[in-house]
Amino acid sequence: MSSQPRIAIDAMGGDEGVPVMMAGAALARRRHEGLRFTLFGDEARIKAALDAHPNLRAASDIVHAETVVESTDKPSAALRKKTSSMSMAIAAVKAGEAGAAVSAGNTGALMSMAKVALRTMPGIDRPALAAMLPTLGDNDVIMLDLGANTECDTDNLVQFAVMGAAYARIAFDLEKPRVRLLNIGTEDMKGTDEIREAAAILRGSTSLPMSFEGFTEGDKIGRGDTDVIVCDGFAGNVALKTAEGTARFVTDVLRRAFTSSLRSKLGFLISKPAMHLLKHHLDPNNHNGAVFLGLNGVVVKSHGNADKKGVANAVHVAARLLEEDITRRIAADMAGIGGATSAHMETHAK
Amino acid sequence: MSSQPRIAIDAMGGDEGVPVMMAGAALARRRHEGLRFTLFGDEARIKAALDAHPNLRAASDIVHAETVVESTDKPSAALRKKTSSMSMAIAAVKAGEAGAAVSAGNTGALMSMAKVALRTMPGIDRPALAAMLPTLGDNDVIMLDLGANTECDTDNLVQFAVMGAAYARIAFDLEKPRVRLLNIGTEDMKGTDEIREAAAILRGSTSLPMSFEGFTEGDKIGRGDTDVIVCDGFAGNVALKTAEGTARFVTDVLRRAFTSSLRSKLGFLISKPAMHLLKHHLDPNNHNGAVFLGLNGVVVKSHGNADKKGVANAVHVAARLLEEDITRRIAADMAGIGGATSAHMETHAK
Numbered sequence: 135m136s137s138q139p140r141i142a143i144d145a146m147g148g149d150e151g152v153p154v155m156m157a158g159a160a161l162a163r164r165r166h167e168g169l170r171f172t173l174f175g176d177e178a179r180i181k182a183a184l185d186a187h188p189n190l191r192a193a194s195d196i197v198h199a200e201t202v203v204e205s206t207d208k209p210s211a212a213l214r215k216k217t218s219s220m221s222m223a224i225a226a227v228k229a230g231e232a233g234a235a236v237s238a239g240n241t242g243a244l245m246s247m248a249k250v251a252l253r254t255m256p257g258i259d260r261p262a263l264a265a266m267l268p269t270l271g272d273n274d275v276i277m278l279d280l281g282a283n284t285e286c287d288t289d290n291l292v293q294f295a296v297m298g299a300a301y302a303r304i305a306f307d308l309e310k311p312r313v314r315l316l317n318i319g320t321e322d323m324k325g326t327d328e329i330r331e332a333a334a335i336l337r338g339s340t341s342l343p344m345s346f347e348g349f350t351e352g353d354k355i356g357r358g359d360t361d362v363i364v365c366d367g368f369a370g371n372v373a374l375k376t377a378e379g380t381a382r383f384v385t386d387v388l389r390r391a392f393t394s395s396l397r398s399k400l401g402f403l404i405s406k407p408a409m410h411l412l413k414h415h416l417d418p419n420n421h422n423g424a425v426f427l428g429l430n431g432v433v434v435k436s437h438g439n440a441d442k443k444g445v446a447n448a449v450h451v452a453a454r455l456l457e458e459d460i461t462r463r464i465a466a467d468m469a470g471i472g473g474a475t476s477a478h479m480e481t482h483a484k
Numbered sequence: 485m486s487s488q489p490r491i492a493i494d495a496m497g498g499d500e501g502v503p504v505m506m507a508g509a510a511l512a513r514r515r516h517e518g519l520r521f522t523l524f525g526d527e528a529r530i531k532a533a534l535d536a537h538p539n540l541r542a543a544s545d546i547v548h549a550e551t552v553v554e555s556t557d558k559p560s561a562a563l564r565k566k567t568s569s570m571s572m573a574i575a576a577v578k579a580g581e582a583g584a585a586v587s588a589g590n591t592g593a594l595m596s597m598a599k600v601a602l603r604t605m606p607g608i609d610r611p612a613l614a615a616m617l618p619t620l621g622d623n624d625v626i627m628l629d630l631g632a633n634t635e636c637d638t639d640n641l642v643q644f645a646v647m648g649a650a651y652a653r654i655a656f657d658l659e660k661p662r663v664r665l666l667n668i669g670t671e672d673m674k675g676t677d678e679i680r681e682a683a684a685i686l687r688g689s690t691s692l693p694m695s696f697e698g699f700t701e702g703d704k705i706g707r708g709d710t711d712v713i714v715c716d717g718f719a720g721n722v723a724l725k726t727a728e729g730t731a732r733f734v735t736d737v738l739r740r741a742f743t744s745s746l747r748s749k750l751g752f753l754i755s756k757p758a759m760h761l762l763k764h765h766l767d768p769n770n771h772n773g774a775v776f777l778g779l780n781g782v783v784v785k786s787h788g789n790a791d792k793k794g795v796a797n798a799v800h801v802a803a804r805l806l807e808e809d810i811t812r813r814i815a816a817d818m819a820g821i822g823g824a825t826s827a828h829m830e831t832h833a834k
């Protein structure tokens with residue numbers, strides 16, 4: 135890697151295309167002065183989009199990519215597209231030419247490519263997909279895994295906790311993030327064997343830079359009393375999607391209600407700032423895309439329908455994780471896991 | 485069982501106490517003319533509460549219960565309280581003196597007692613906890629399991645589908661309820677082996693009185709395109725609680741926003757009918773408590789903080805399931821599961 139941190143951008147991913155990816159990267163560039171970029175995609179379109187962003191152009195190299203991973207491509211098909219902008223961005227991280235990659239493309243394809251090309255870092259059995267969800271507290275909550283691993287064993291959950299805590303320390307500037315395991319109750323005997331065992335290991339690993347606070351439940355995700363929530367990818371995916379669906383459900387019911395009578399219509403107009411605030415709170419563009427943790431290199435997935443602010447957030451997260459060297463931090467933290475685990479991990483490690 | 489359907493009511497459960505349980509039962513009685521009740525609990529308090537409800541008093545027998553299951557009792561402790569109102573109500577179902585039991589008490593205790601006393605019906609390996617969630621469609625959606633079984637195998641999921649469909653046929657008056665399995669994607673290869681195998685079996689069981697429509701995801705629970713959503717108890721519990729938490733989160737954000745400025749305050753006053761409708765939509769009292777399916781007898785859990793309308797809904801559901809003989813229906817339906825399963829089930833049946 136060159137002395138200056140560099141981010142590989144898949145300029146072609148996302149519903150909004152090259153101009154939005156470039157506008158987002160340009161926005162992020164303003165917050166990270168030393169940051170450099172390699173932009174992968176259709177050279178002509180990238181060049182055209184850069185006309186509006188001289189600051190980004192000055193900090194970027196462009197690498198032409200022949201093909202694009204489509205949102206409908208299966209991961210297996212995407213993996214074969216070696217000349218796609220996504221593949222090439224990941225390859226740049228693998229080759230050490232960039233420290234992080236950002237893409238707004240096909241999540242399944244990105245996850246597969248990143249896993250195959252970058253491989254899991256030492257001490258980590260499986261990568262996890264982490265994202266931030268809004269809370270009523272001071273900061274968002276980081277939740278992982280959100281779907282990279284349908285089933286998880288005890289070690290996976292412990293490793294996710296370590297990775298999530300490292301992410302939270304950087305993203306929220308906390309010394310000891312509060313970490314909880316998602317469960318179906320808060321009593322010690324609740325949940326699967328894997329969850330109970332992971333809790334025992336985390337409780338015993340007192341030197342870890344986190345405050346492990348036991349179990350939480352689905353109704354407490356947004357309460358703001360936890361910085362990192364750890365779960366297997368099935369439960370995480372169900373929780374994330376249920377939260378999205380319910381938020382949409384509630385706003386749909388409200389919209390119907392507000393348009394059902396003249397009196398409500400008037401109320402709606404007057405209350406527009408309130409609805410705006412709600413929208414702001416729930417808008418994925420105000421959160422930071424999803425991060426793949428546990429790989430030899432940082433990979434951030436921006437929302438497919440993100441606007442330039444959303445893309446900028448994703449690039450900003452990638453830059454922060456790179457600047458703070460999250461991979462090294464996770465490796466260091468893994469050494470702090472309690473004695474009971476070390477043996478356990480030796481048996482299970484690949 | 486006597487010729488007239490009879491429901492055993494645990495008069496002591498619930499945060500609101502005897503008067504609300506009695507008021508709810510009295511309300512339900514008006515919708516079910518032939519229905520009779522046995523009321524278990526403190527005789528003096530039940531008699532006092534019945535003064536306001538002569539219609540219920542005329543249809544009820546009172547059986548004094550010495551003790552009460554507390555909300556803090558562990559299931560193991562509750563099981564030993566043989567003279568509790570909850571135990572005695574379940575025992576009445578076991579003895580055939582009542583066809584159904586309704587309680588607003590400790591869910592874990594009720595579940596354990598019902599399982600131990602009533603046992604699972606022939607062909608069913610494990611009971612499931614089912615509840616209704618609001619949707620944007622014509623009817624609510626029935627979701628199961630919601631926490632009775634932390635882990636489930638293929639047969640459990642198939643049986644839950646059959647039980648949920650039987651419940652939906654009665655509750656929504658549908659011939660072929662639309663049934664889906666909760667998953668982390670809708671493509672065939674998504675999810676665990678158990679979920680994919682259950683889908684294959686249900687797809688092959690074309691004579692079942694349901695329309696099996698594949699997978700659904702957490703964000704589509706409230707969409708109204710499904711009548712029954714089947715999942716293991718872990719995922720179900722996470723989804724249910726996440727939906728509750730998110731709805732509360734959104735309304736909290738709105739409340740804060742509405743009270744943040746005079747203009748919004750005015751809007752809030754004018755929009756009160758809209759917020760009222762939302763509250764109505766999300767109010768658990770408008771839904772029907774939770775039903776334990778798969779036991780030799782109907783057991784309905786009313787919400788702990790239900791008002792009389794909530795209790796009436798729970799009693800109404802119990803009465804409907806009893807009148808329509810859901811246990812017999814489920815047994816009949818189990819015979820319709822595709823050939824692939826019969827063998828599968830013989831191997832796996834206890």
